[in-house]
Amino acid sequence: xxxxxxxxxRRNLVANLGAGIAGAALTSAxxxxxxxxxxxxxxxxxxxxxxxxxxxxxxxxxxxxxLASKMNxxxxxxxxxxxxxxxLKGRKALITGGDSGMGRAAAIAYAREGADVVISYYPSEEPxxxxxxxxxxxxxRKGIPLPGDLREEVYxxxxxxxxxxxxxxxxxxVSNAGRQQQCEDxxxxxxxxxxxxxxxxxxxxxxxxxxxLPHLRPGSAIIATTSEQAYDPAGNLYDYAQxxxxxxxxxxxxxxxxxxxxxxVNGVAPGPIWTPLQISGGATQDHLIHFGExxxxxxxxxxxxxxxxxxxxxxNDASYTTGNIYGAxxxxxxx
Numbered sequence: 001x002x003x004x005x006x007x008x009x010r011r012n013l014v015a016n017l018g019a020g021i022a023g024a025a026l027t028s029a030x031x032x033x034x035x036x037x038x039x040x041x042x043x044x045x046x047x048x049x050x051x052x053x054x055x056x057x058x059x060x061x062x063x064x065x066x067l068a069s070k071m072n073x074x075x076x077x078x079x080x081x082x083x084x085x086x087x088l089k090g091r092k093a094l095i096t097g098g099d100s101g102m103g104r105a106a107a108i109a110y111a112r113e114g115a116d117v118v119i120s121y122y123p124s125e126e127p128x129x130x131x132x133x134x135x136x137x138x139x140x141r142k143g144i145p146l147p148g149d150l151r152e153e154v155y156x157x158x159x160x161x162x163x164x165x166x167x168x169x170x171x172x173x174v175s176n177a178g179r180q181q182q183c184e185d186x187x188x189x190x191x192x193x194x195x196x197x198x199x200x201x202x203x204x205x206x207x208x209x210x211x212x213l214p215h216l217r218p219g220s221a222i223i224a225t226t227s228e229q230a231y232d233p234a235g236n237l238y239d240y241a242q243x244x245x246x247x248x249x250x251x252x253x254x255x256x257x258x259x260x261x262x263x264x265v266n267g268v269a270p271g272p273i274w275t276p277l278q279i280s281g282g283a284t285q286d287h288l289i290h291f292g293e294x295x296x297x298x299x300x301x302x303x304x305x306x307x308x309x310x311x312x313x314x315x316n317d318a319s320y321t322t323g324n325i326y327g328a329x330x331x332x333x334x335x
Contacts, residue, residue, distance in 0.1 A: 048297055049297050049298055049299070052076065052274075052299060052300075052301075052302050053073050053299065054293075054298055054299040055289060055290045055291055055292060055293040055298075055299065055300070056289045056290060056293075057072075057073070057274075057288060057289055057290075057291060057300070058072050058289075059285045059288065059289050060072060060279050060288070061279055061280070061281075061285070062276065062279050062280045063124075063280065064179075064181070064280045064281050065122050065124065065125060065179075065276060065277075065280055066100075066276030066277070066279050066280030067100070067125065067127055067128050067276060068099075068100035068101070068104070068128050068275065068276050069127055069128055069131065071274070071276065071279060073274075075100070075101070075274045075275060075302055075303055076302040076303065076304040077100070077101075077104040077105040077108055077302075077303045077304055077307075078105050078108050078109060078303070078304035078307045079108060079135060081304055082105075082108055082109050082112055082304065082307055083112065084109070084111075084112030084113040084114065084139075085113065086113060086114045087113045087114070087311060087315045087316075088110055088113035088114050088115040088172075088311065088314060088315060089113070089114030089115075090114060090115075091110070091113075091114070091115040091116070091171055091172055091314070092115065092116050092163075092167040092168065092169050092170050092171050092172065093106075093107075093110050093115050093116070093117045093118070093167075093170075093171075093172035093173075093174065093314070094117075094118045094120070094159070094160065094163045094167075094170060094172070094173050094174065094208075094212070095107050095110075095117060095118070095119050095120070095174040095176060096119075096120040096121075096150060096159075096174065096175055096176050096177035096204065096208065097120070097121060097176040097177030097178065097225075098117070098118075098119025098120060098121060098129070098132060098174075098176070099119060099121035099125040099128040099129040099132055100121075100125065100128050100275060100276050100303075101176070101273070101275035101276065101277060101303050102176055102225055102268065102270060102273065102275070102303050102306050102307075102310070103119065103174065103176035103177065103225075104119075104128070104132050104303060105303035105304050105306060105307040105310070106174055106176065106223075106306075106307060106310040106311075107119055107132050107135075107136060107143075108132070108135050108136070108307065109307040109308070109310060109311050110172070110310075110311065110314070111135065111136040111139040111141045111143065112139050113311055113315075114141070115141065115172065116141050116142035116143075116144075116167050117136050117141065117142070117143055117144070118144040118145075118146055118159075118162075118163040118166060118167060119132055119133070119143070119144070119145055119146070120146050120147070120148065120150070120159055120177065121145070121147055121177075122147065122148075122149065122150075123147045123148070123149075125147075126145075126147065129145050129147065130145075132145075133145050142166070142167060144162075144163070144166045144167070146159055146162055146163065150177055150199070150200050150204035151196060151199040151200055151203070151204070153203070153207050156204055156207035156208050156211065157207060157211045159208065159211075160208055160211035160212050160215070161211070164215050169215065170212055170215045170216065170220075171216060171217065171219065171220040171221070172220065172221050172222075172223070172314045173208065173209065173212050173216070173220075173221075173222045173223070174222075174223045174224075174225075174310065174314075175204070175205040175208060175209070175222070175223070175224045175225065175247075176223075176224075176225040177200065177204065178200065178201050178225065178227075178240070178243075178244075178277065179196055179197045179200035179201060179240070180197075180237065180240040180277045180278075180281075180282035181193060181197065181239075181240070181281045181282060182234075182236040182237055182240075182281065182282055182283055182284060182287075183236055183237075183238065183239075184235075184236045184284075186238055189238065189239065193239070194239050197239040197240055197243060198239070198243060201240070201243035201244070201246075201247065202243050202246055202247070205224060205247070205250070209222060209254070213258075213263075216261075216263050217262075218261065218262025218263065219262060219263075219316065219319075220262075220263045220264075221263070221264045221265075221266070221313060221314045221318075222254065222258070222263065222264070222265045222266075223265075223266055223267065223268065223310060223313050223314060224247050224250070224251050224265075224266075224267045224268070225247070225267070225268050225270070226244045226245075226247040226248045226251070226267045226268065226269045226325060227240075227241075227244040227247075227269055227270060228269055228270065228271045228272075228327070228329055228332065228334040229241040229244045229245075230244040230245040230247065230248045230269060231245075231269075231334055231335075232332075232334070233245075236284070240282075244269075247267060248267055248269070248325055251265050251266060251267040251323065251324075251325065252323045255322040255323030255324075256323065258322075259322060259323075264313075264318070264319070264321065264322035265322055265323065266313045266318075266321060266322060266323070266324050266325070266326065267324070267325040267326070268306060268309050268310060268313070268325070268326050268327070268328070269325050269326070269327040269328075269329070269334055269335055270301065270306060270327070270328055270329070271292070271295065271301060271327070271328060271329030271330045271332055271334060272291050272292040272295060272300045272301060272330060273300060273301045273302065273303060273305075273306070273328075274291065274300040274301065274302055274303075275303060278291060292330060295329075295330035295331055295332050296330060296331030296332070297330045297331055299330070300330075301328055301330055305328055306328045309326050309328060312326075313326065
């Protein structure tokens, strides 16, 4: 073969190779919806604007703290949709407010990822809590219910001690429970009501984290539920909003303090999520009926849509994530 023929052959090889690489790049850039799957195993494509019910929602109210099982529509916590893959196998988790809302979604997801779970809840929430415990046990995991009042320091300390005893240790703490009672006029906000919100949302995590810390080894995770209210507070949530700003702040503070111990601390900041918090005094009826309507996705979110965030923040592959706030705000620009 002549030298000129060699040059032509090399040019053809390079040209063909370049075309192959370009073709592969083009294929990978095509949206999944435009590609075909020969074996029919492609994940379903879901439009987030139509995935769940949109407002207007039925007007409704319940005595505080409310039950998810009596809401219309009933919230989705991932009861039938969340599929685990062993990401938290052998882990031991304590979740406050584990009967409903994001706490329930986290409890279901954690169990399906292989964790044993203790849930804390207010005694009147027992009907919802029983459902969660059944779902946890259905996965072959330990599910331990420990009802009580988070406004009491004695209960918070005993909650941790009983969780450690029941689970044989502790390596995930999800401080999720919160009290939200809307009040249009600060002149009508009583000291008793203000105190109840502060104790539930700020004192309880303080007591629980202090009690849990001696049991947490490197690799453990603390996850707090804050809120979009920490960044853009509503006028009628004066007390609740400031506790959520404080929650965001203590996440960042403790991440610095616990980082050298190998313990990660992060937060989740939900937007308008359909939970009993709203129908038990947390929102006006007009706000409730139109909940999430002005957000880009034009609807309220569901607890199930945050479950994967709580899993990710507890998992080993998030080992460099600490002091961060993760949001699910429906497009309103929160973290």
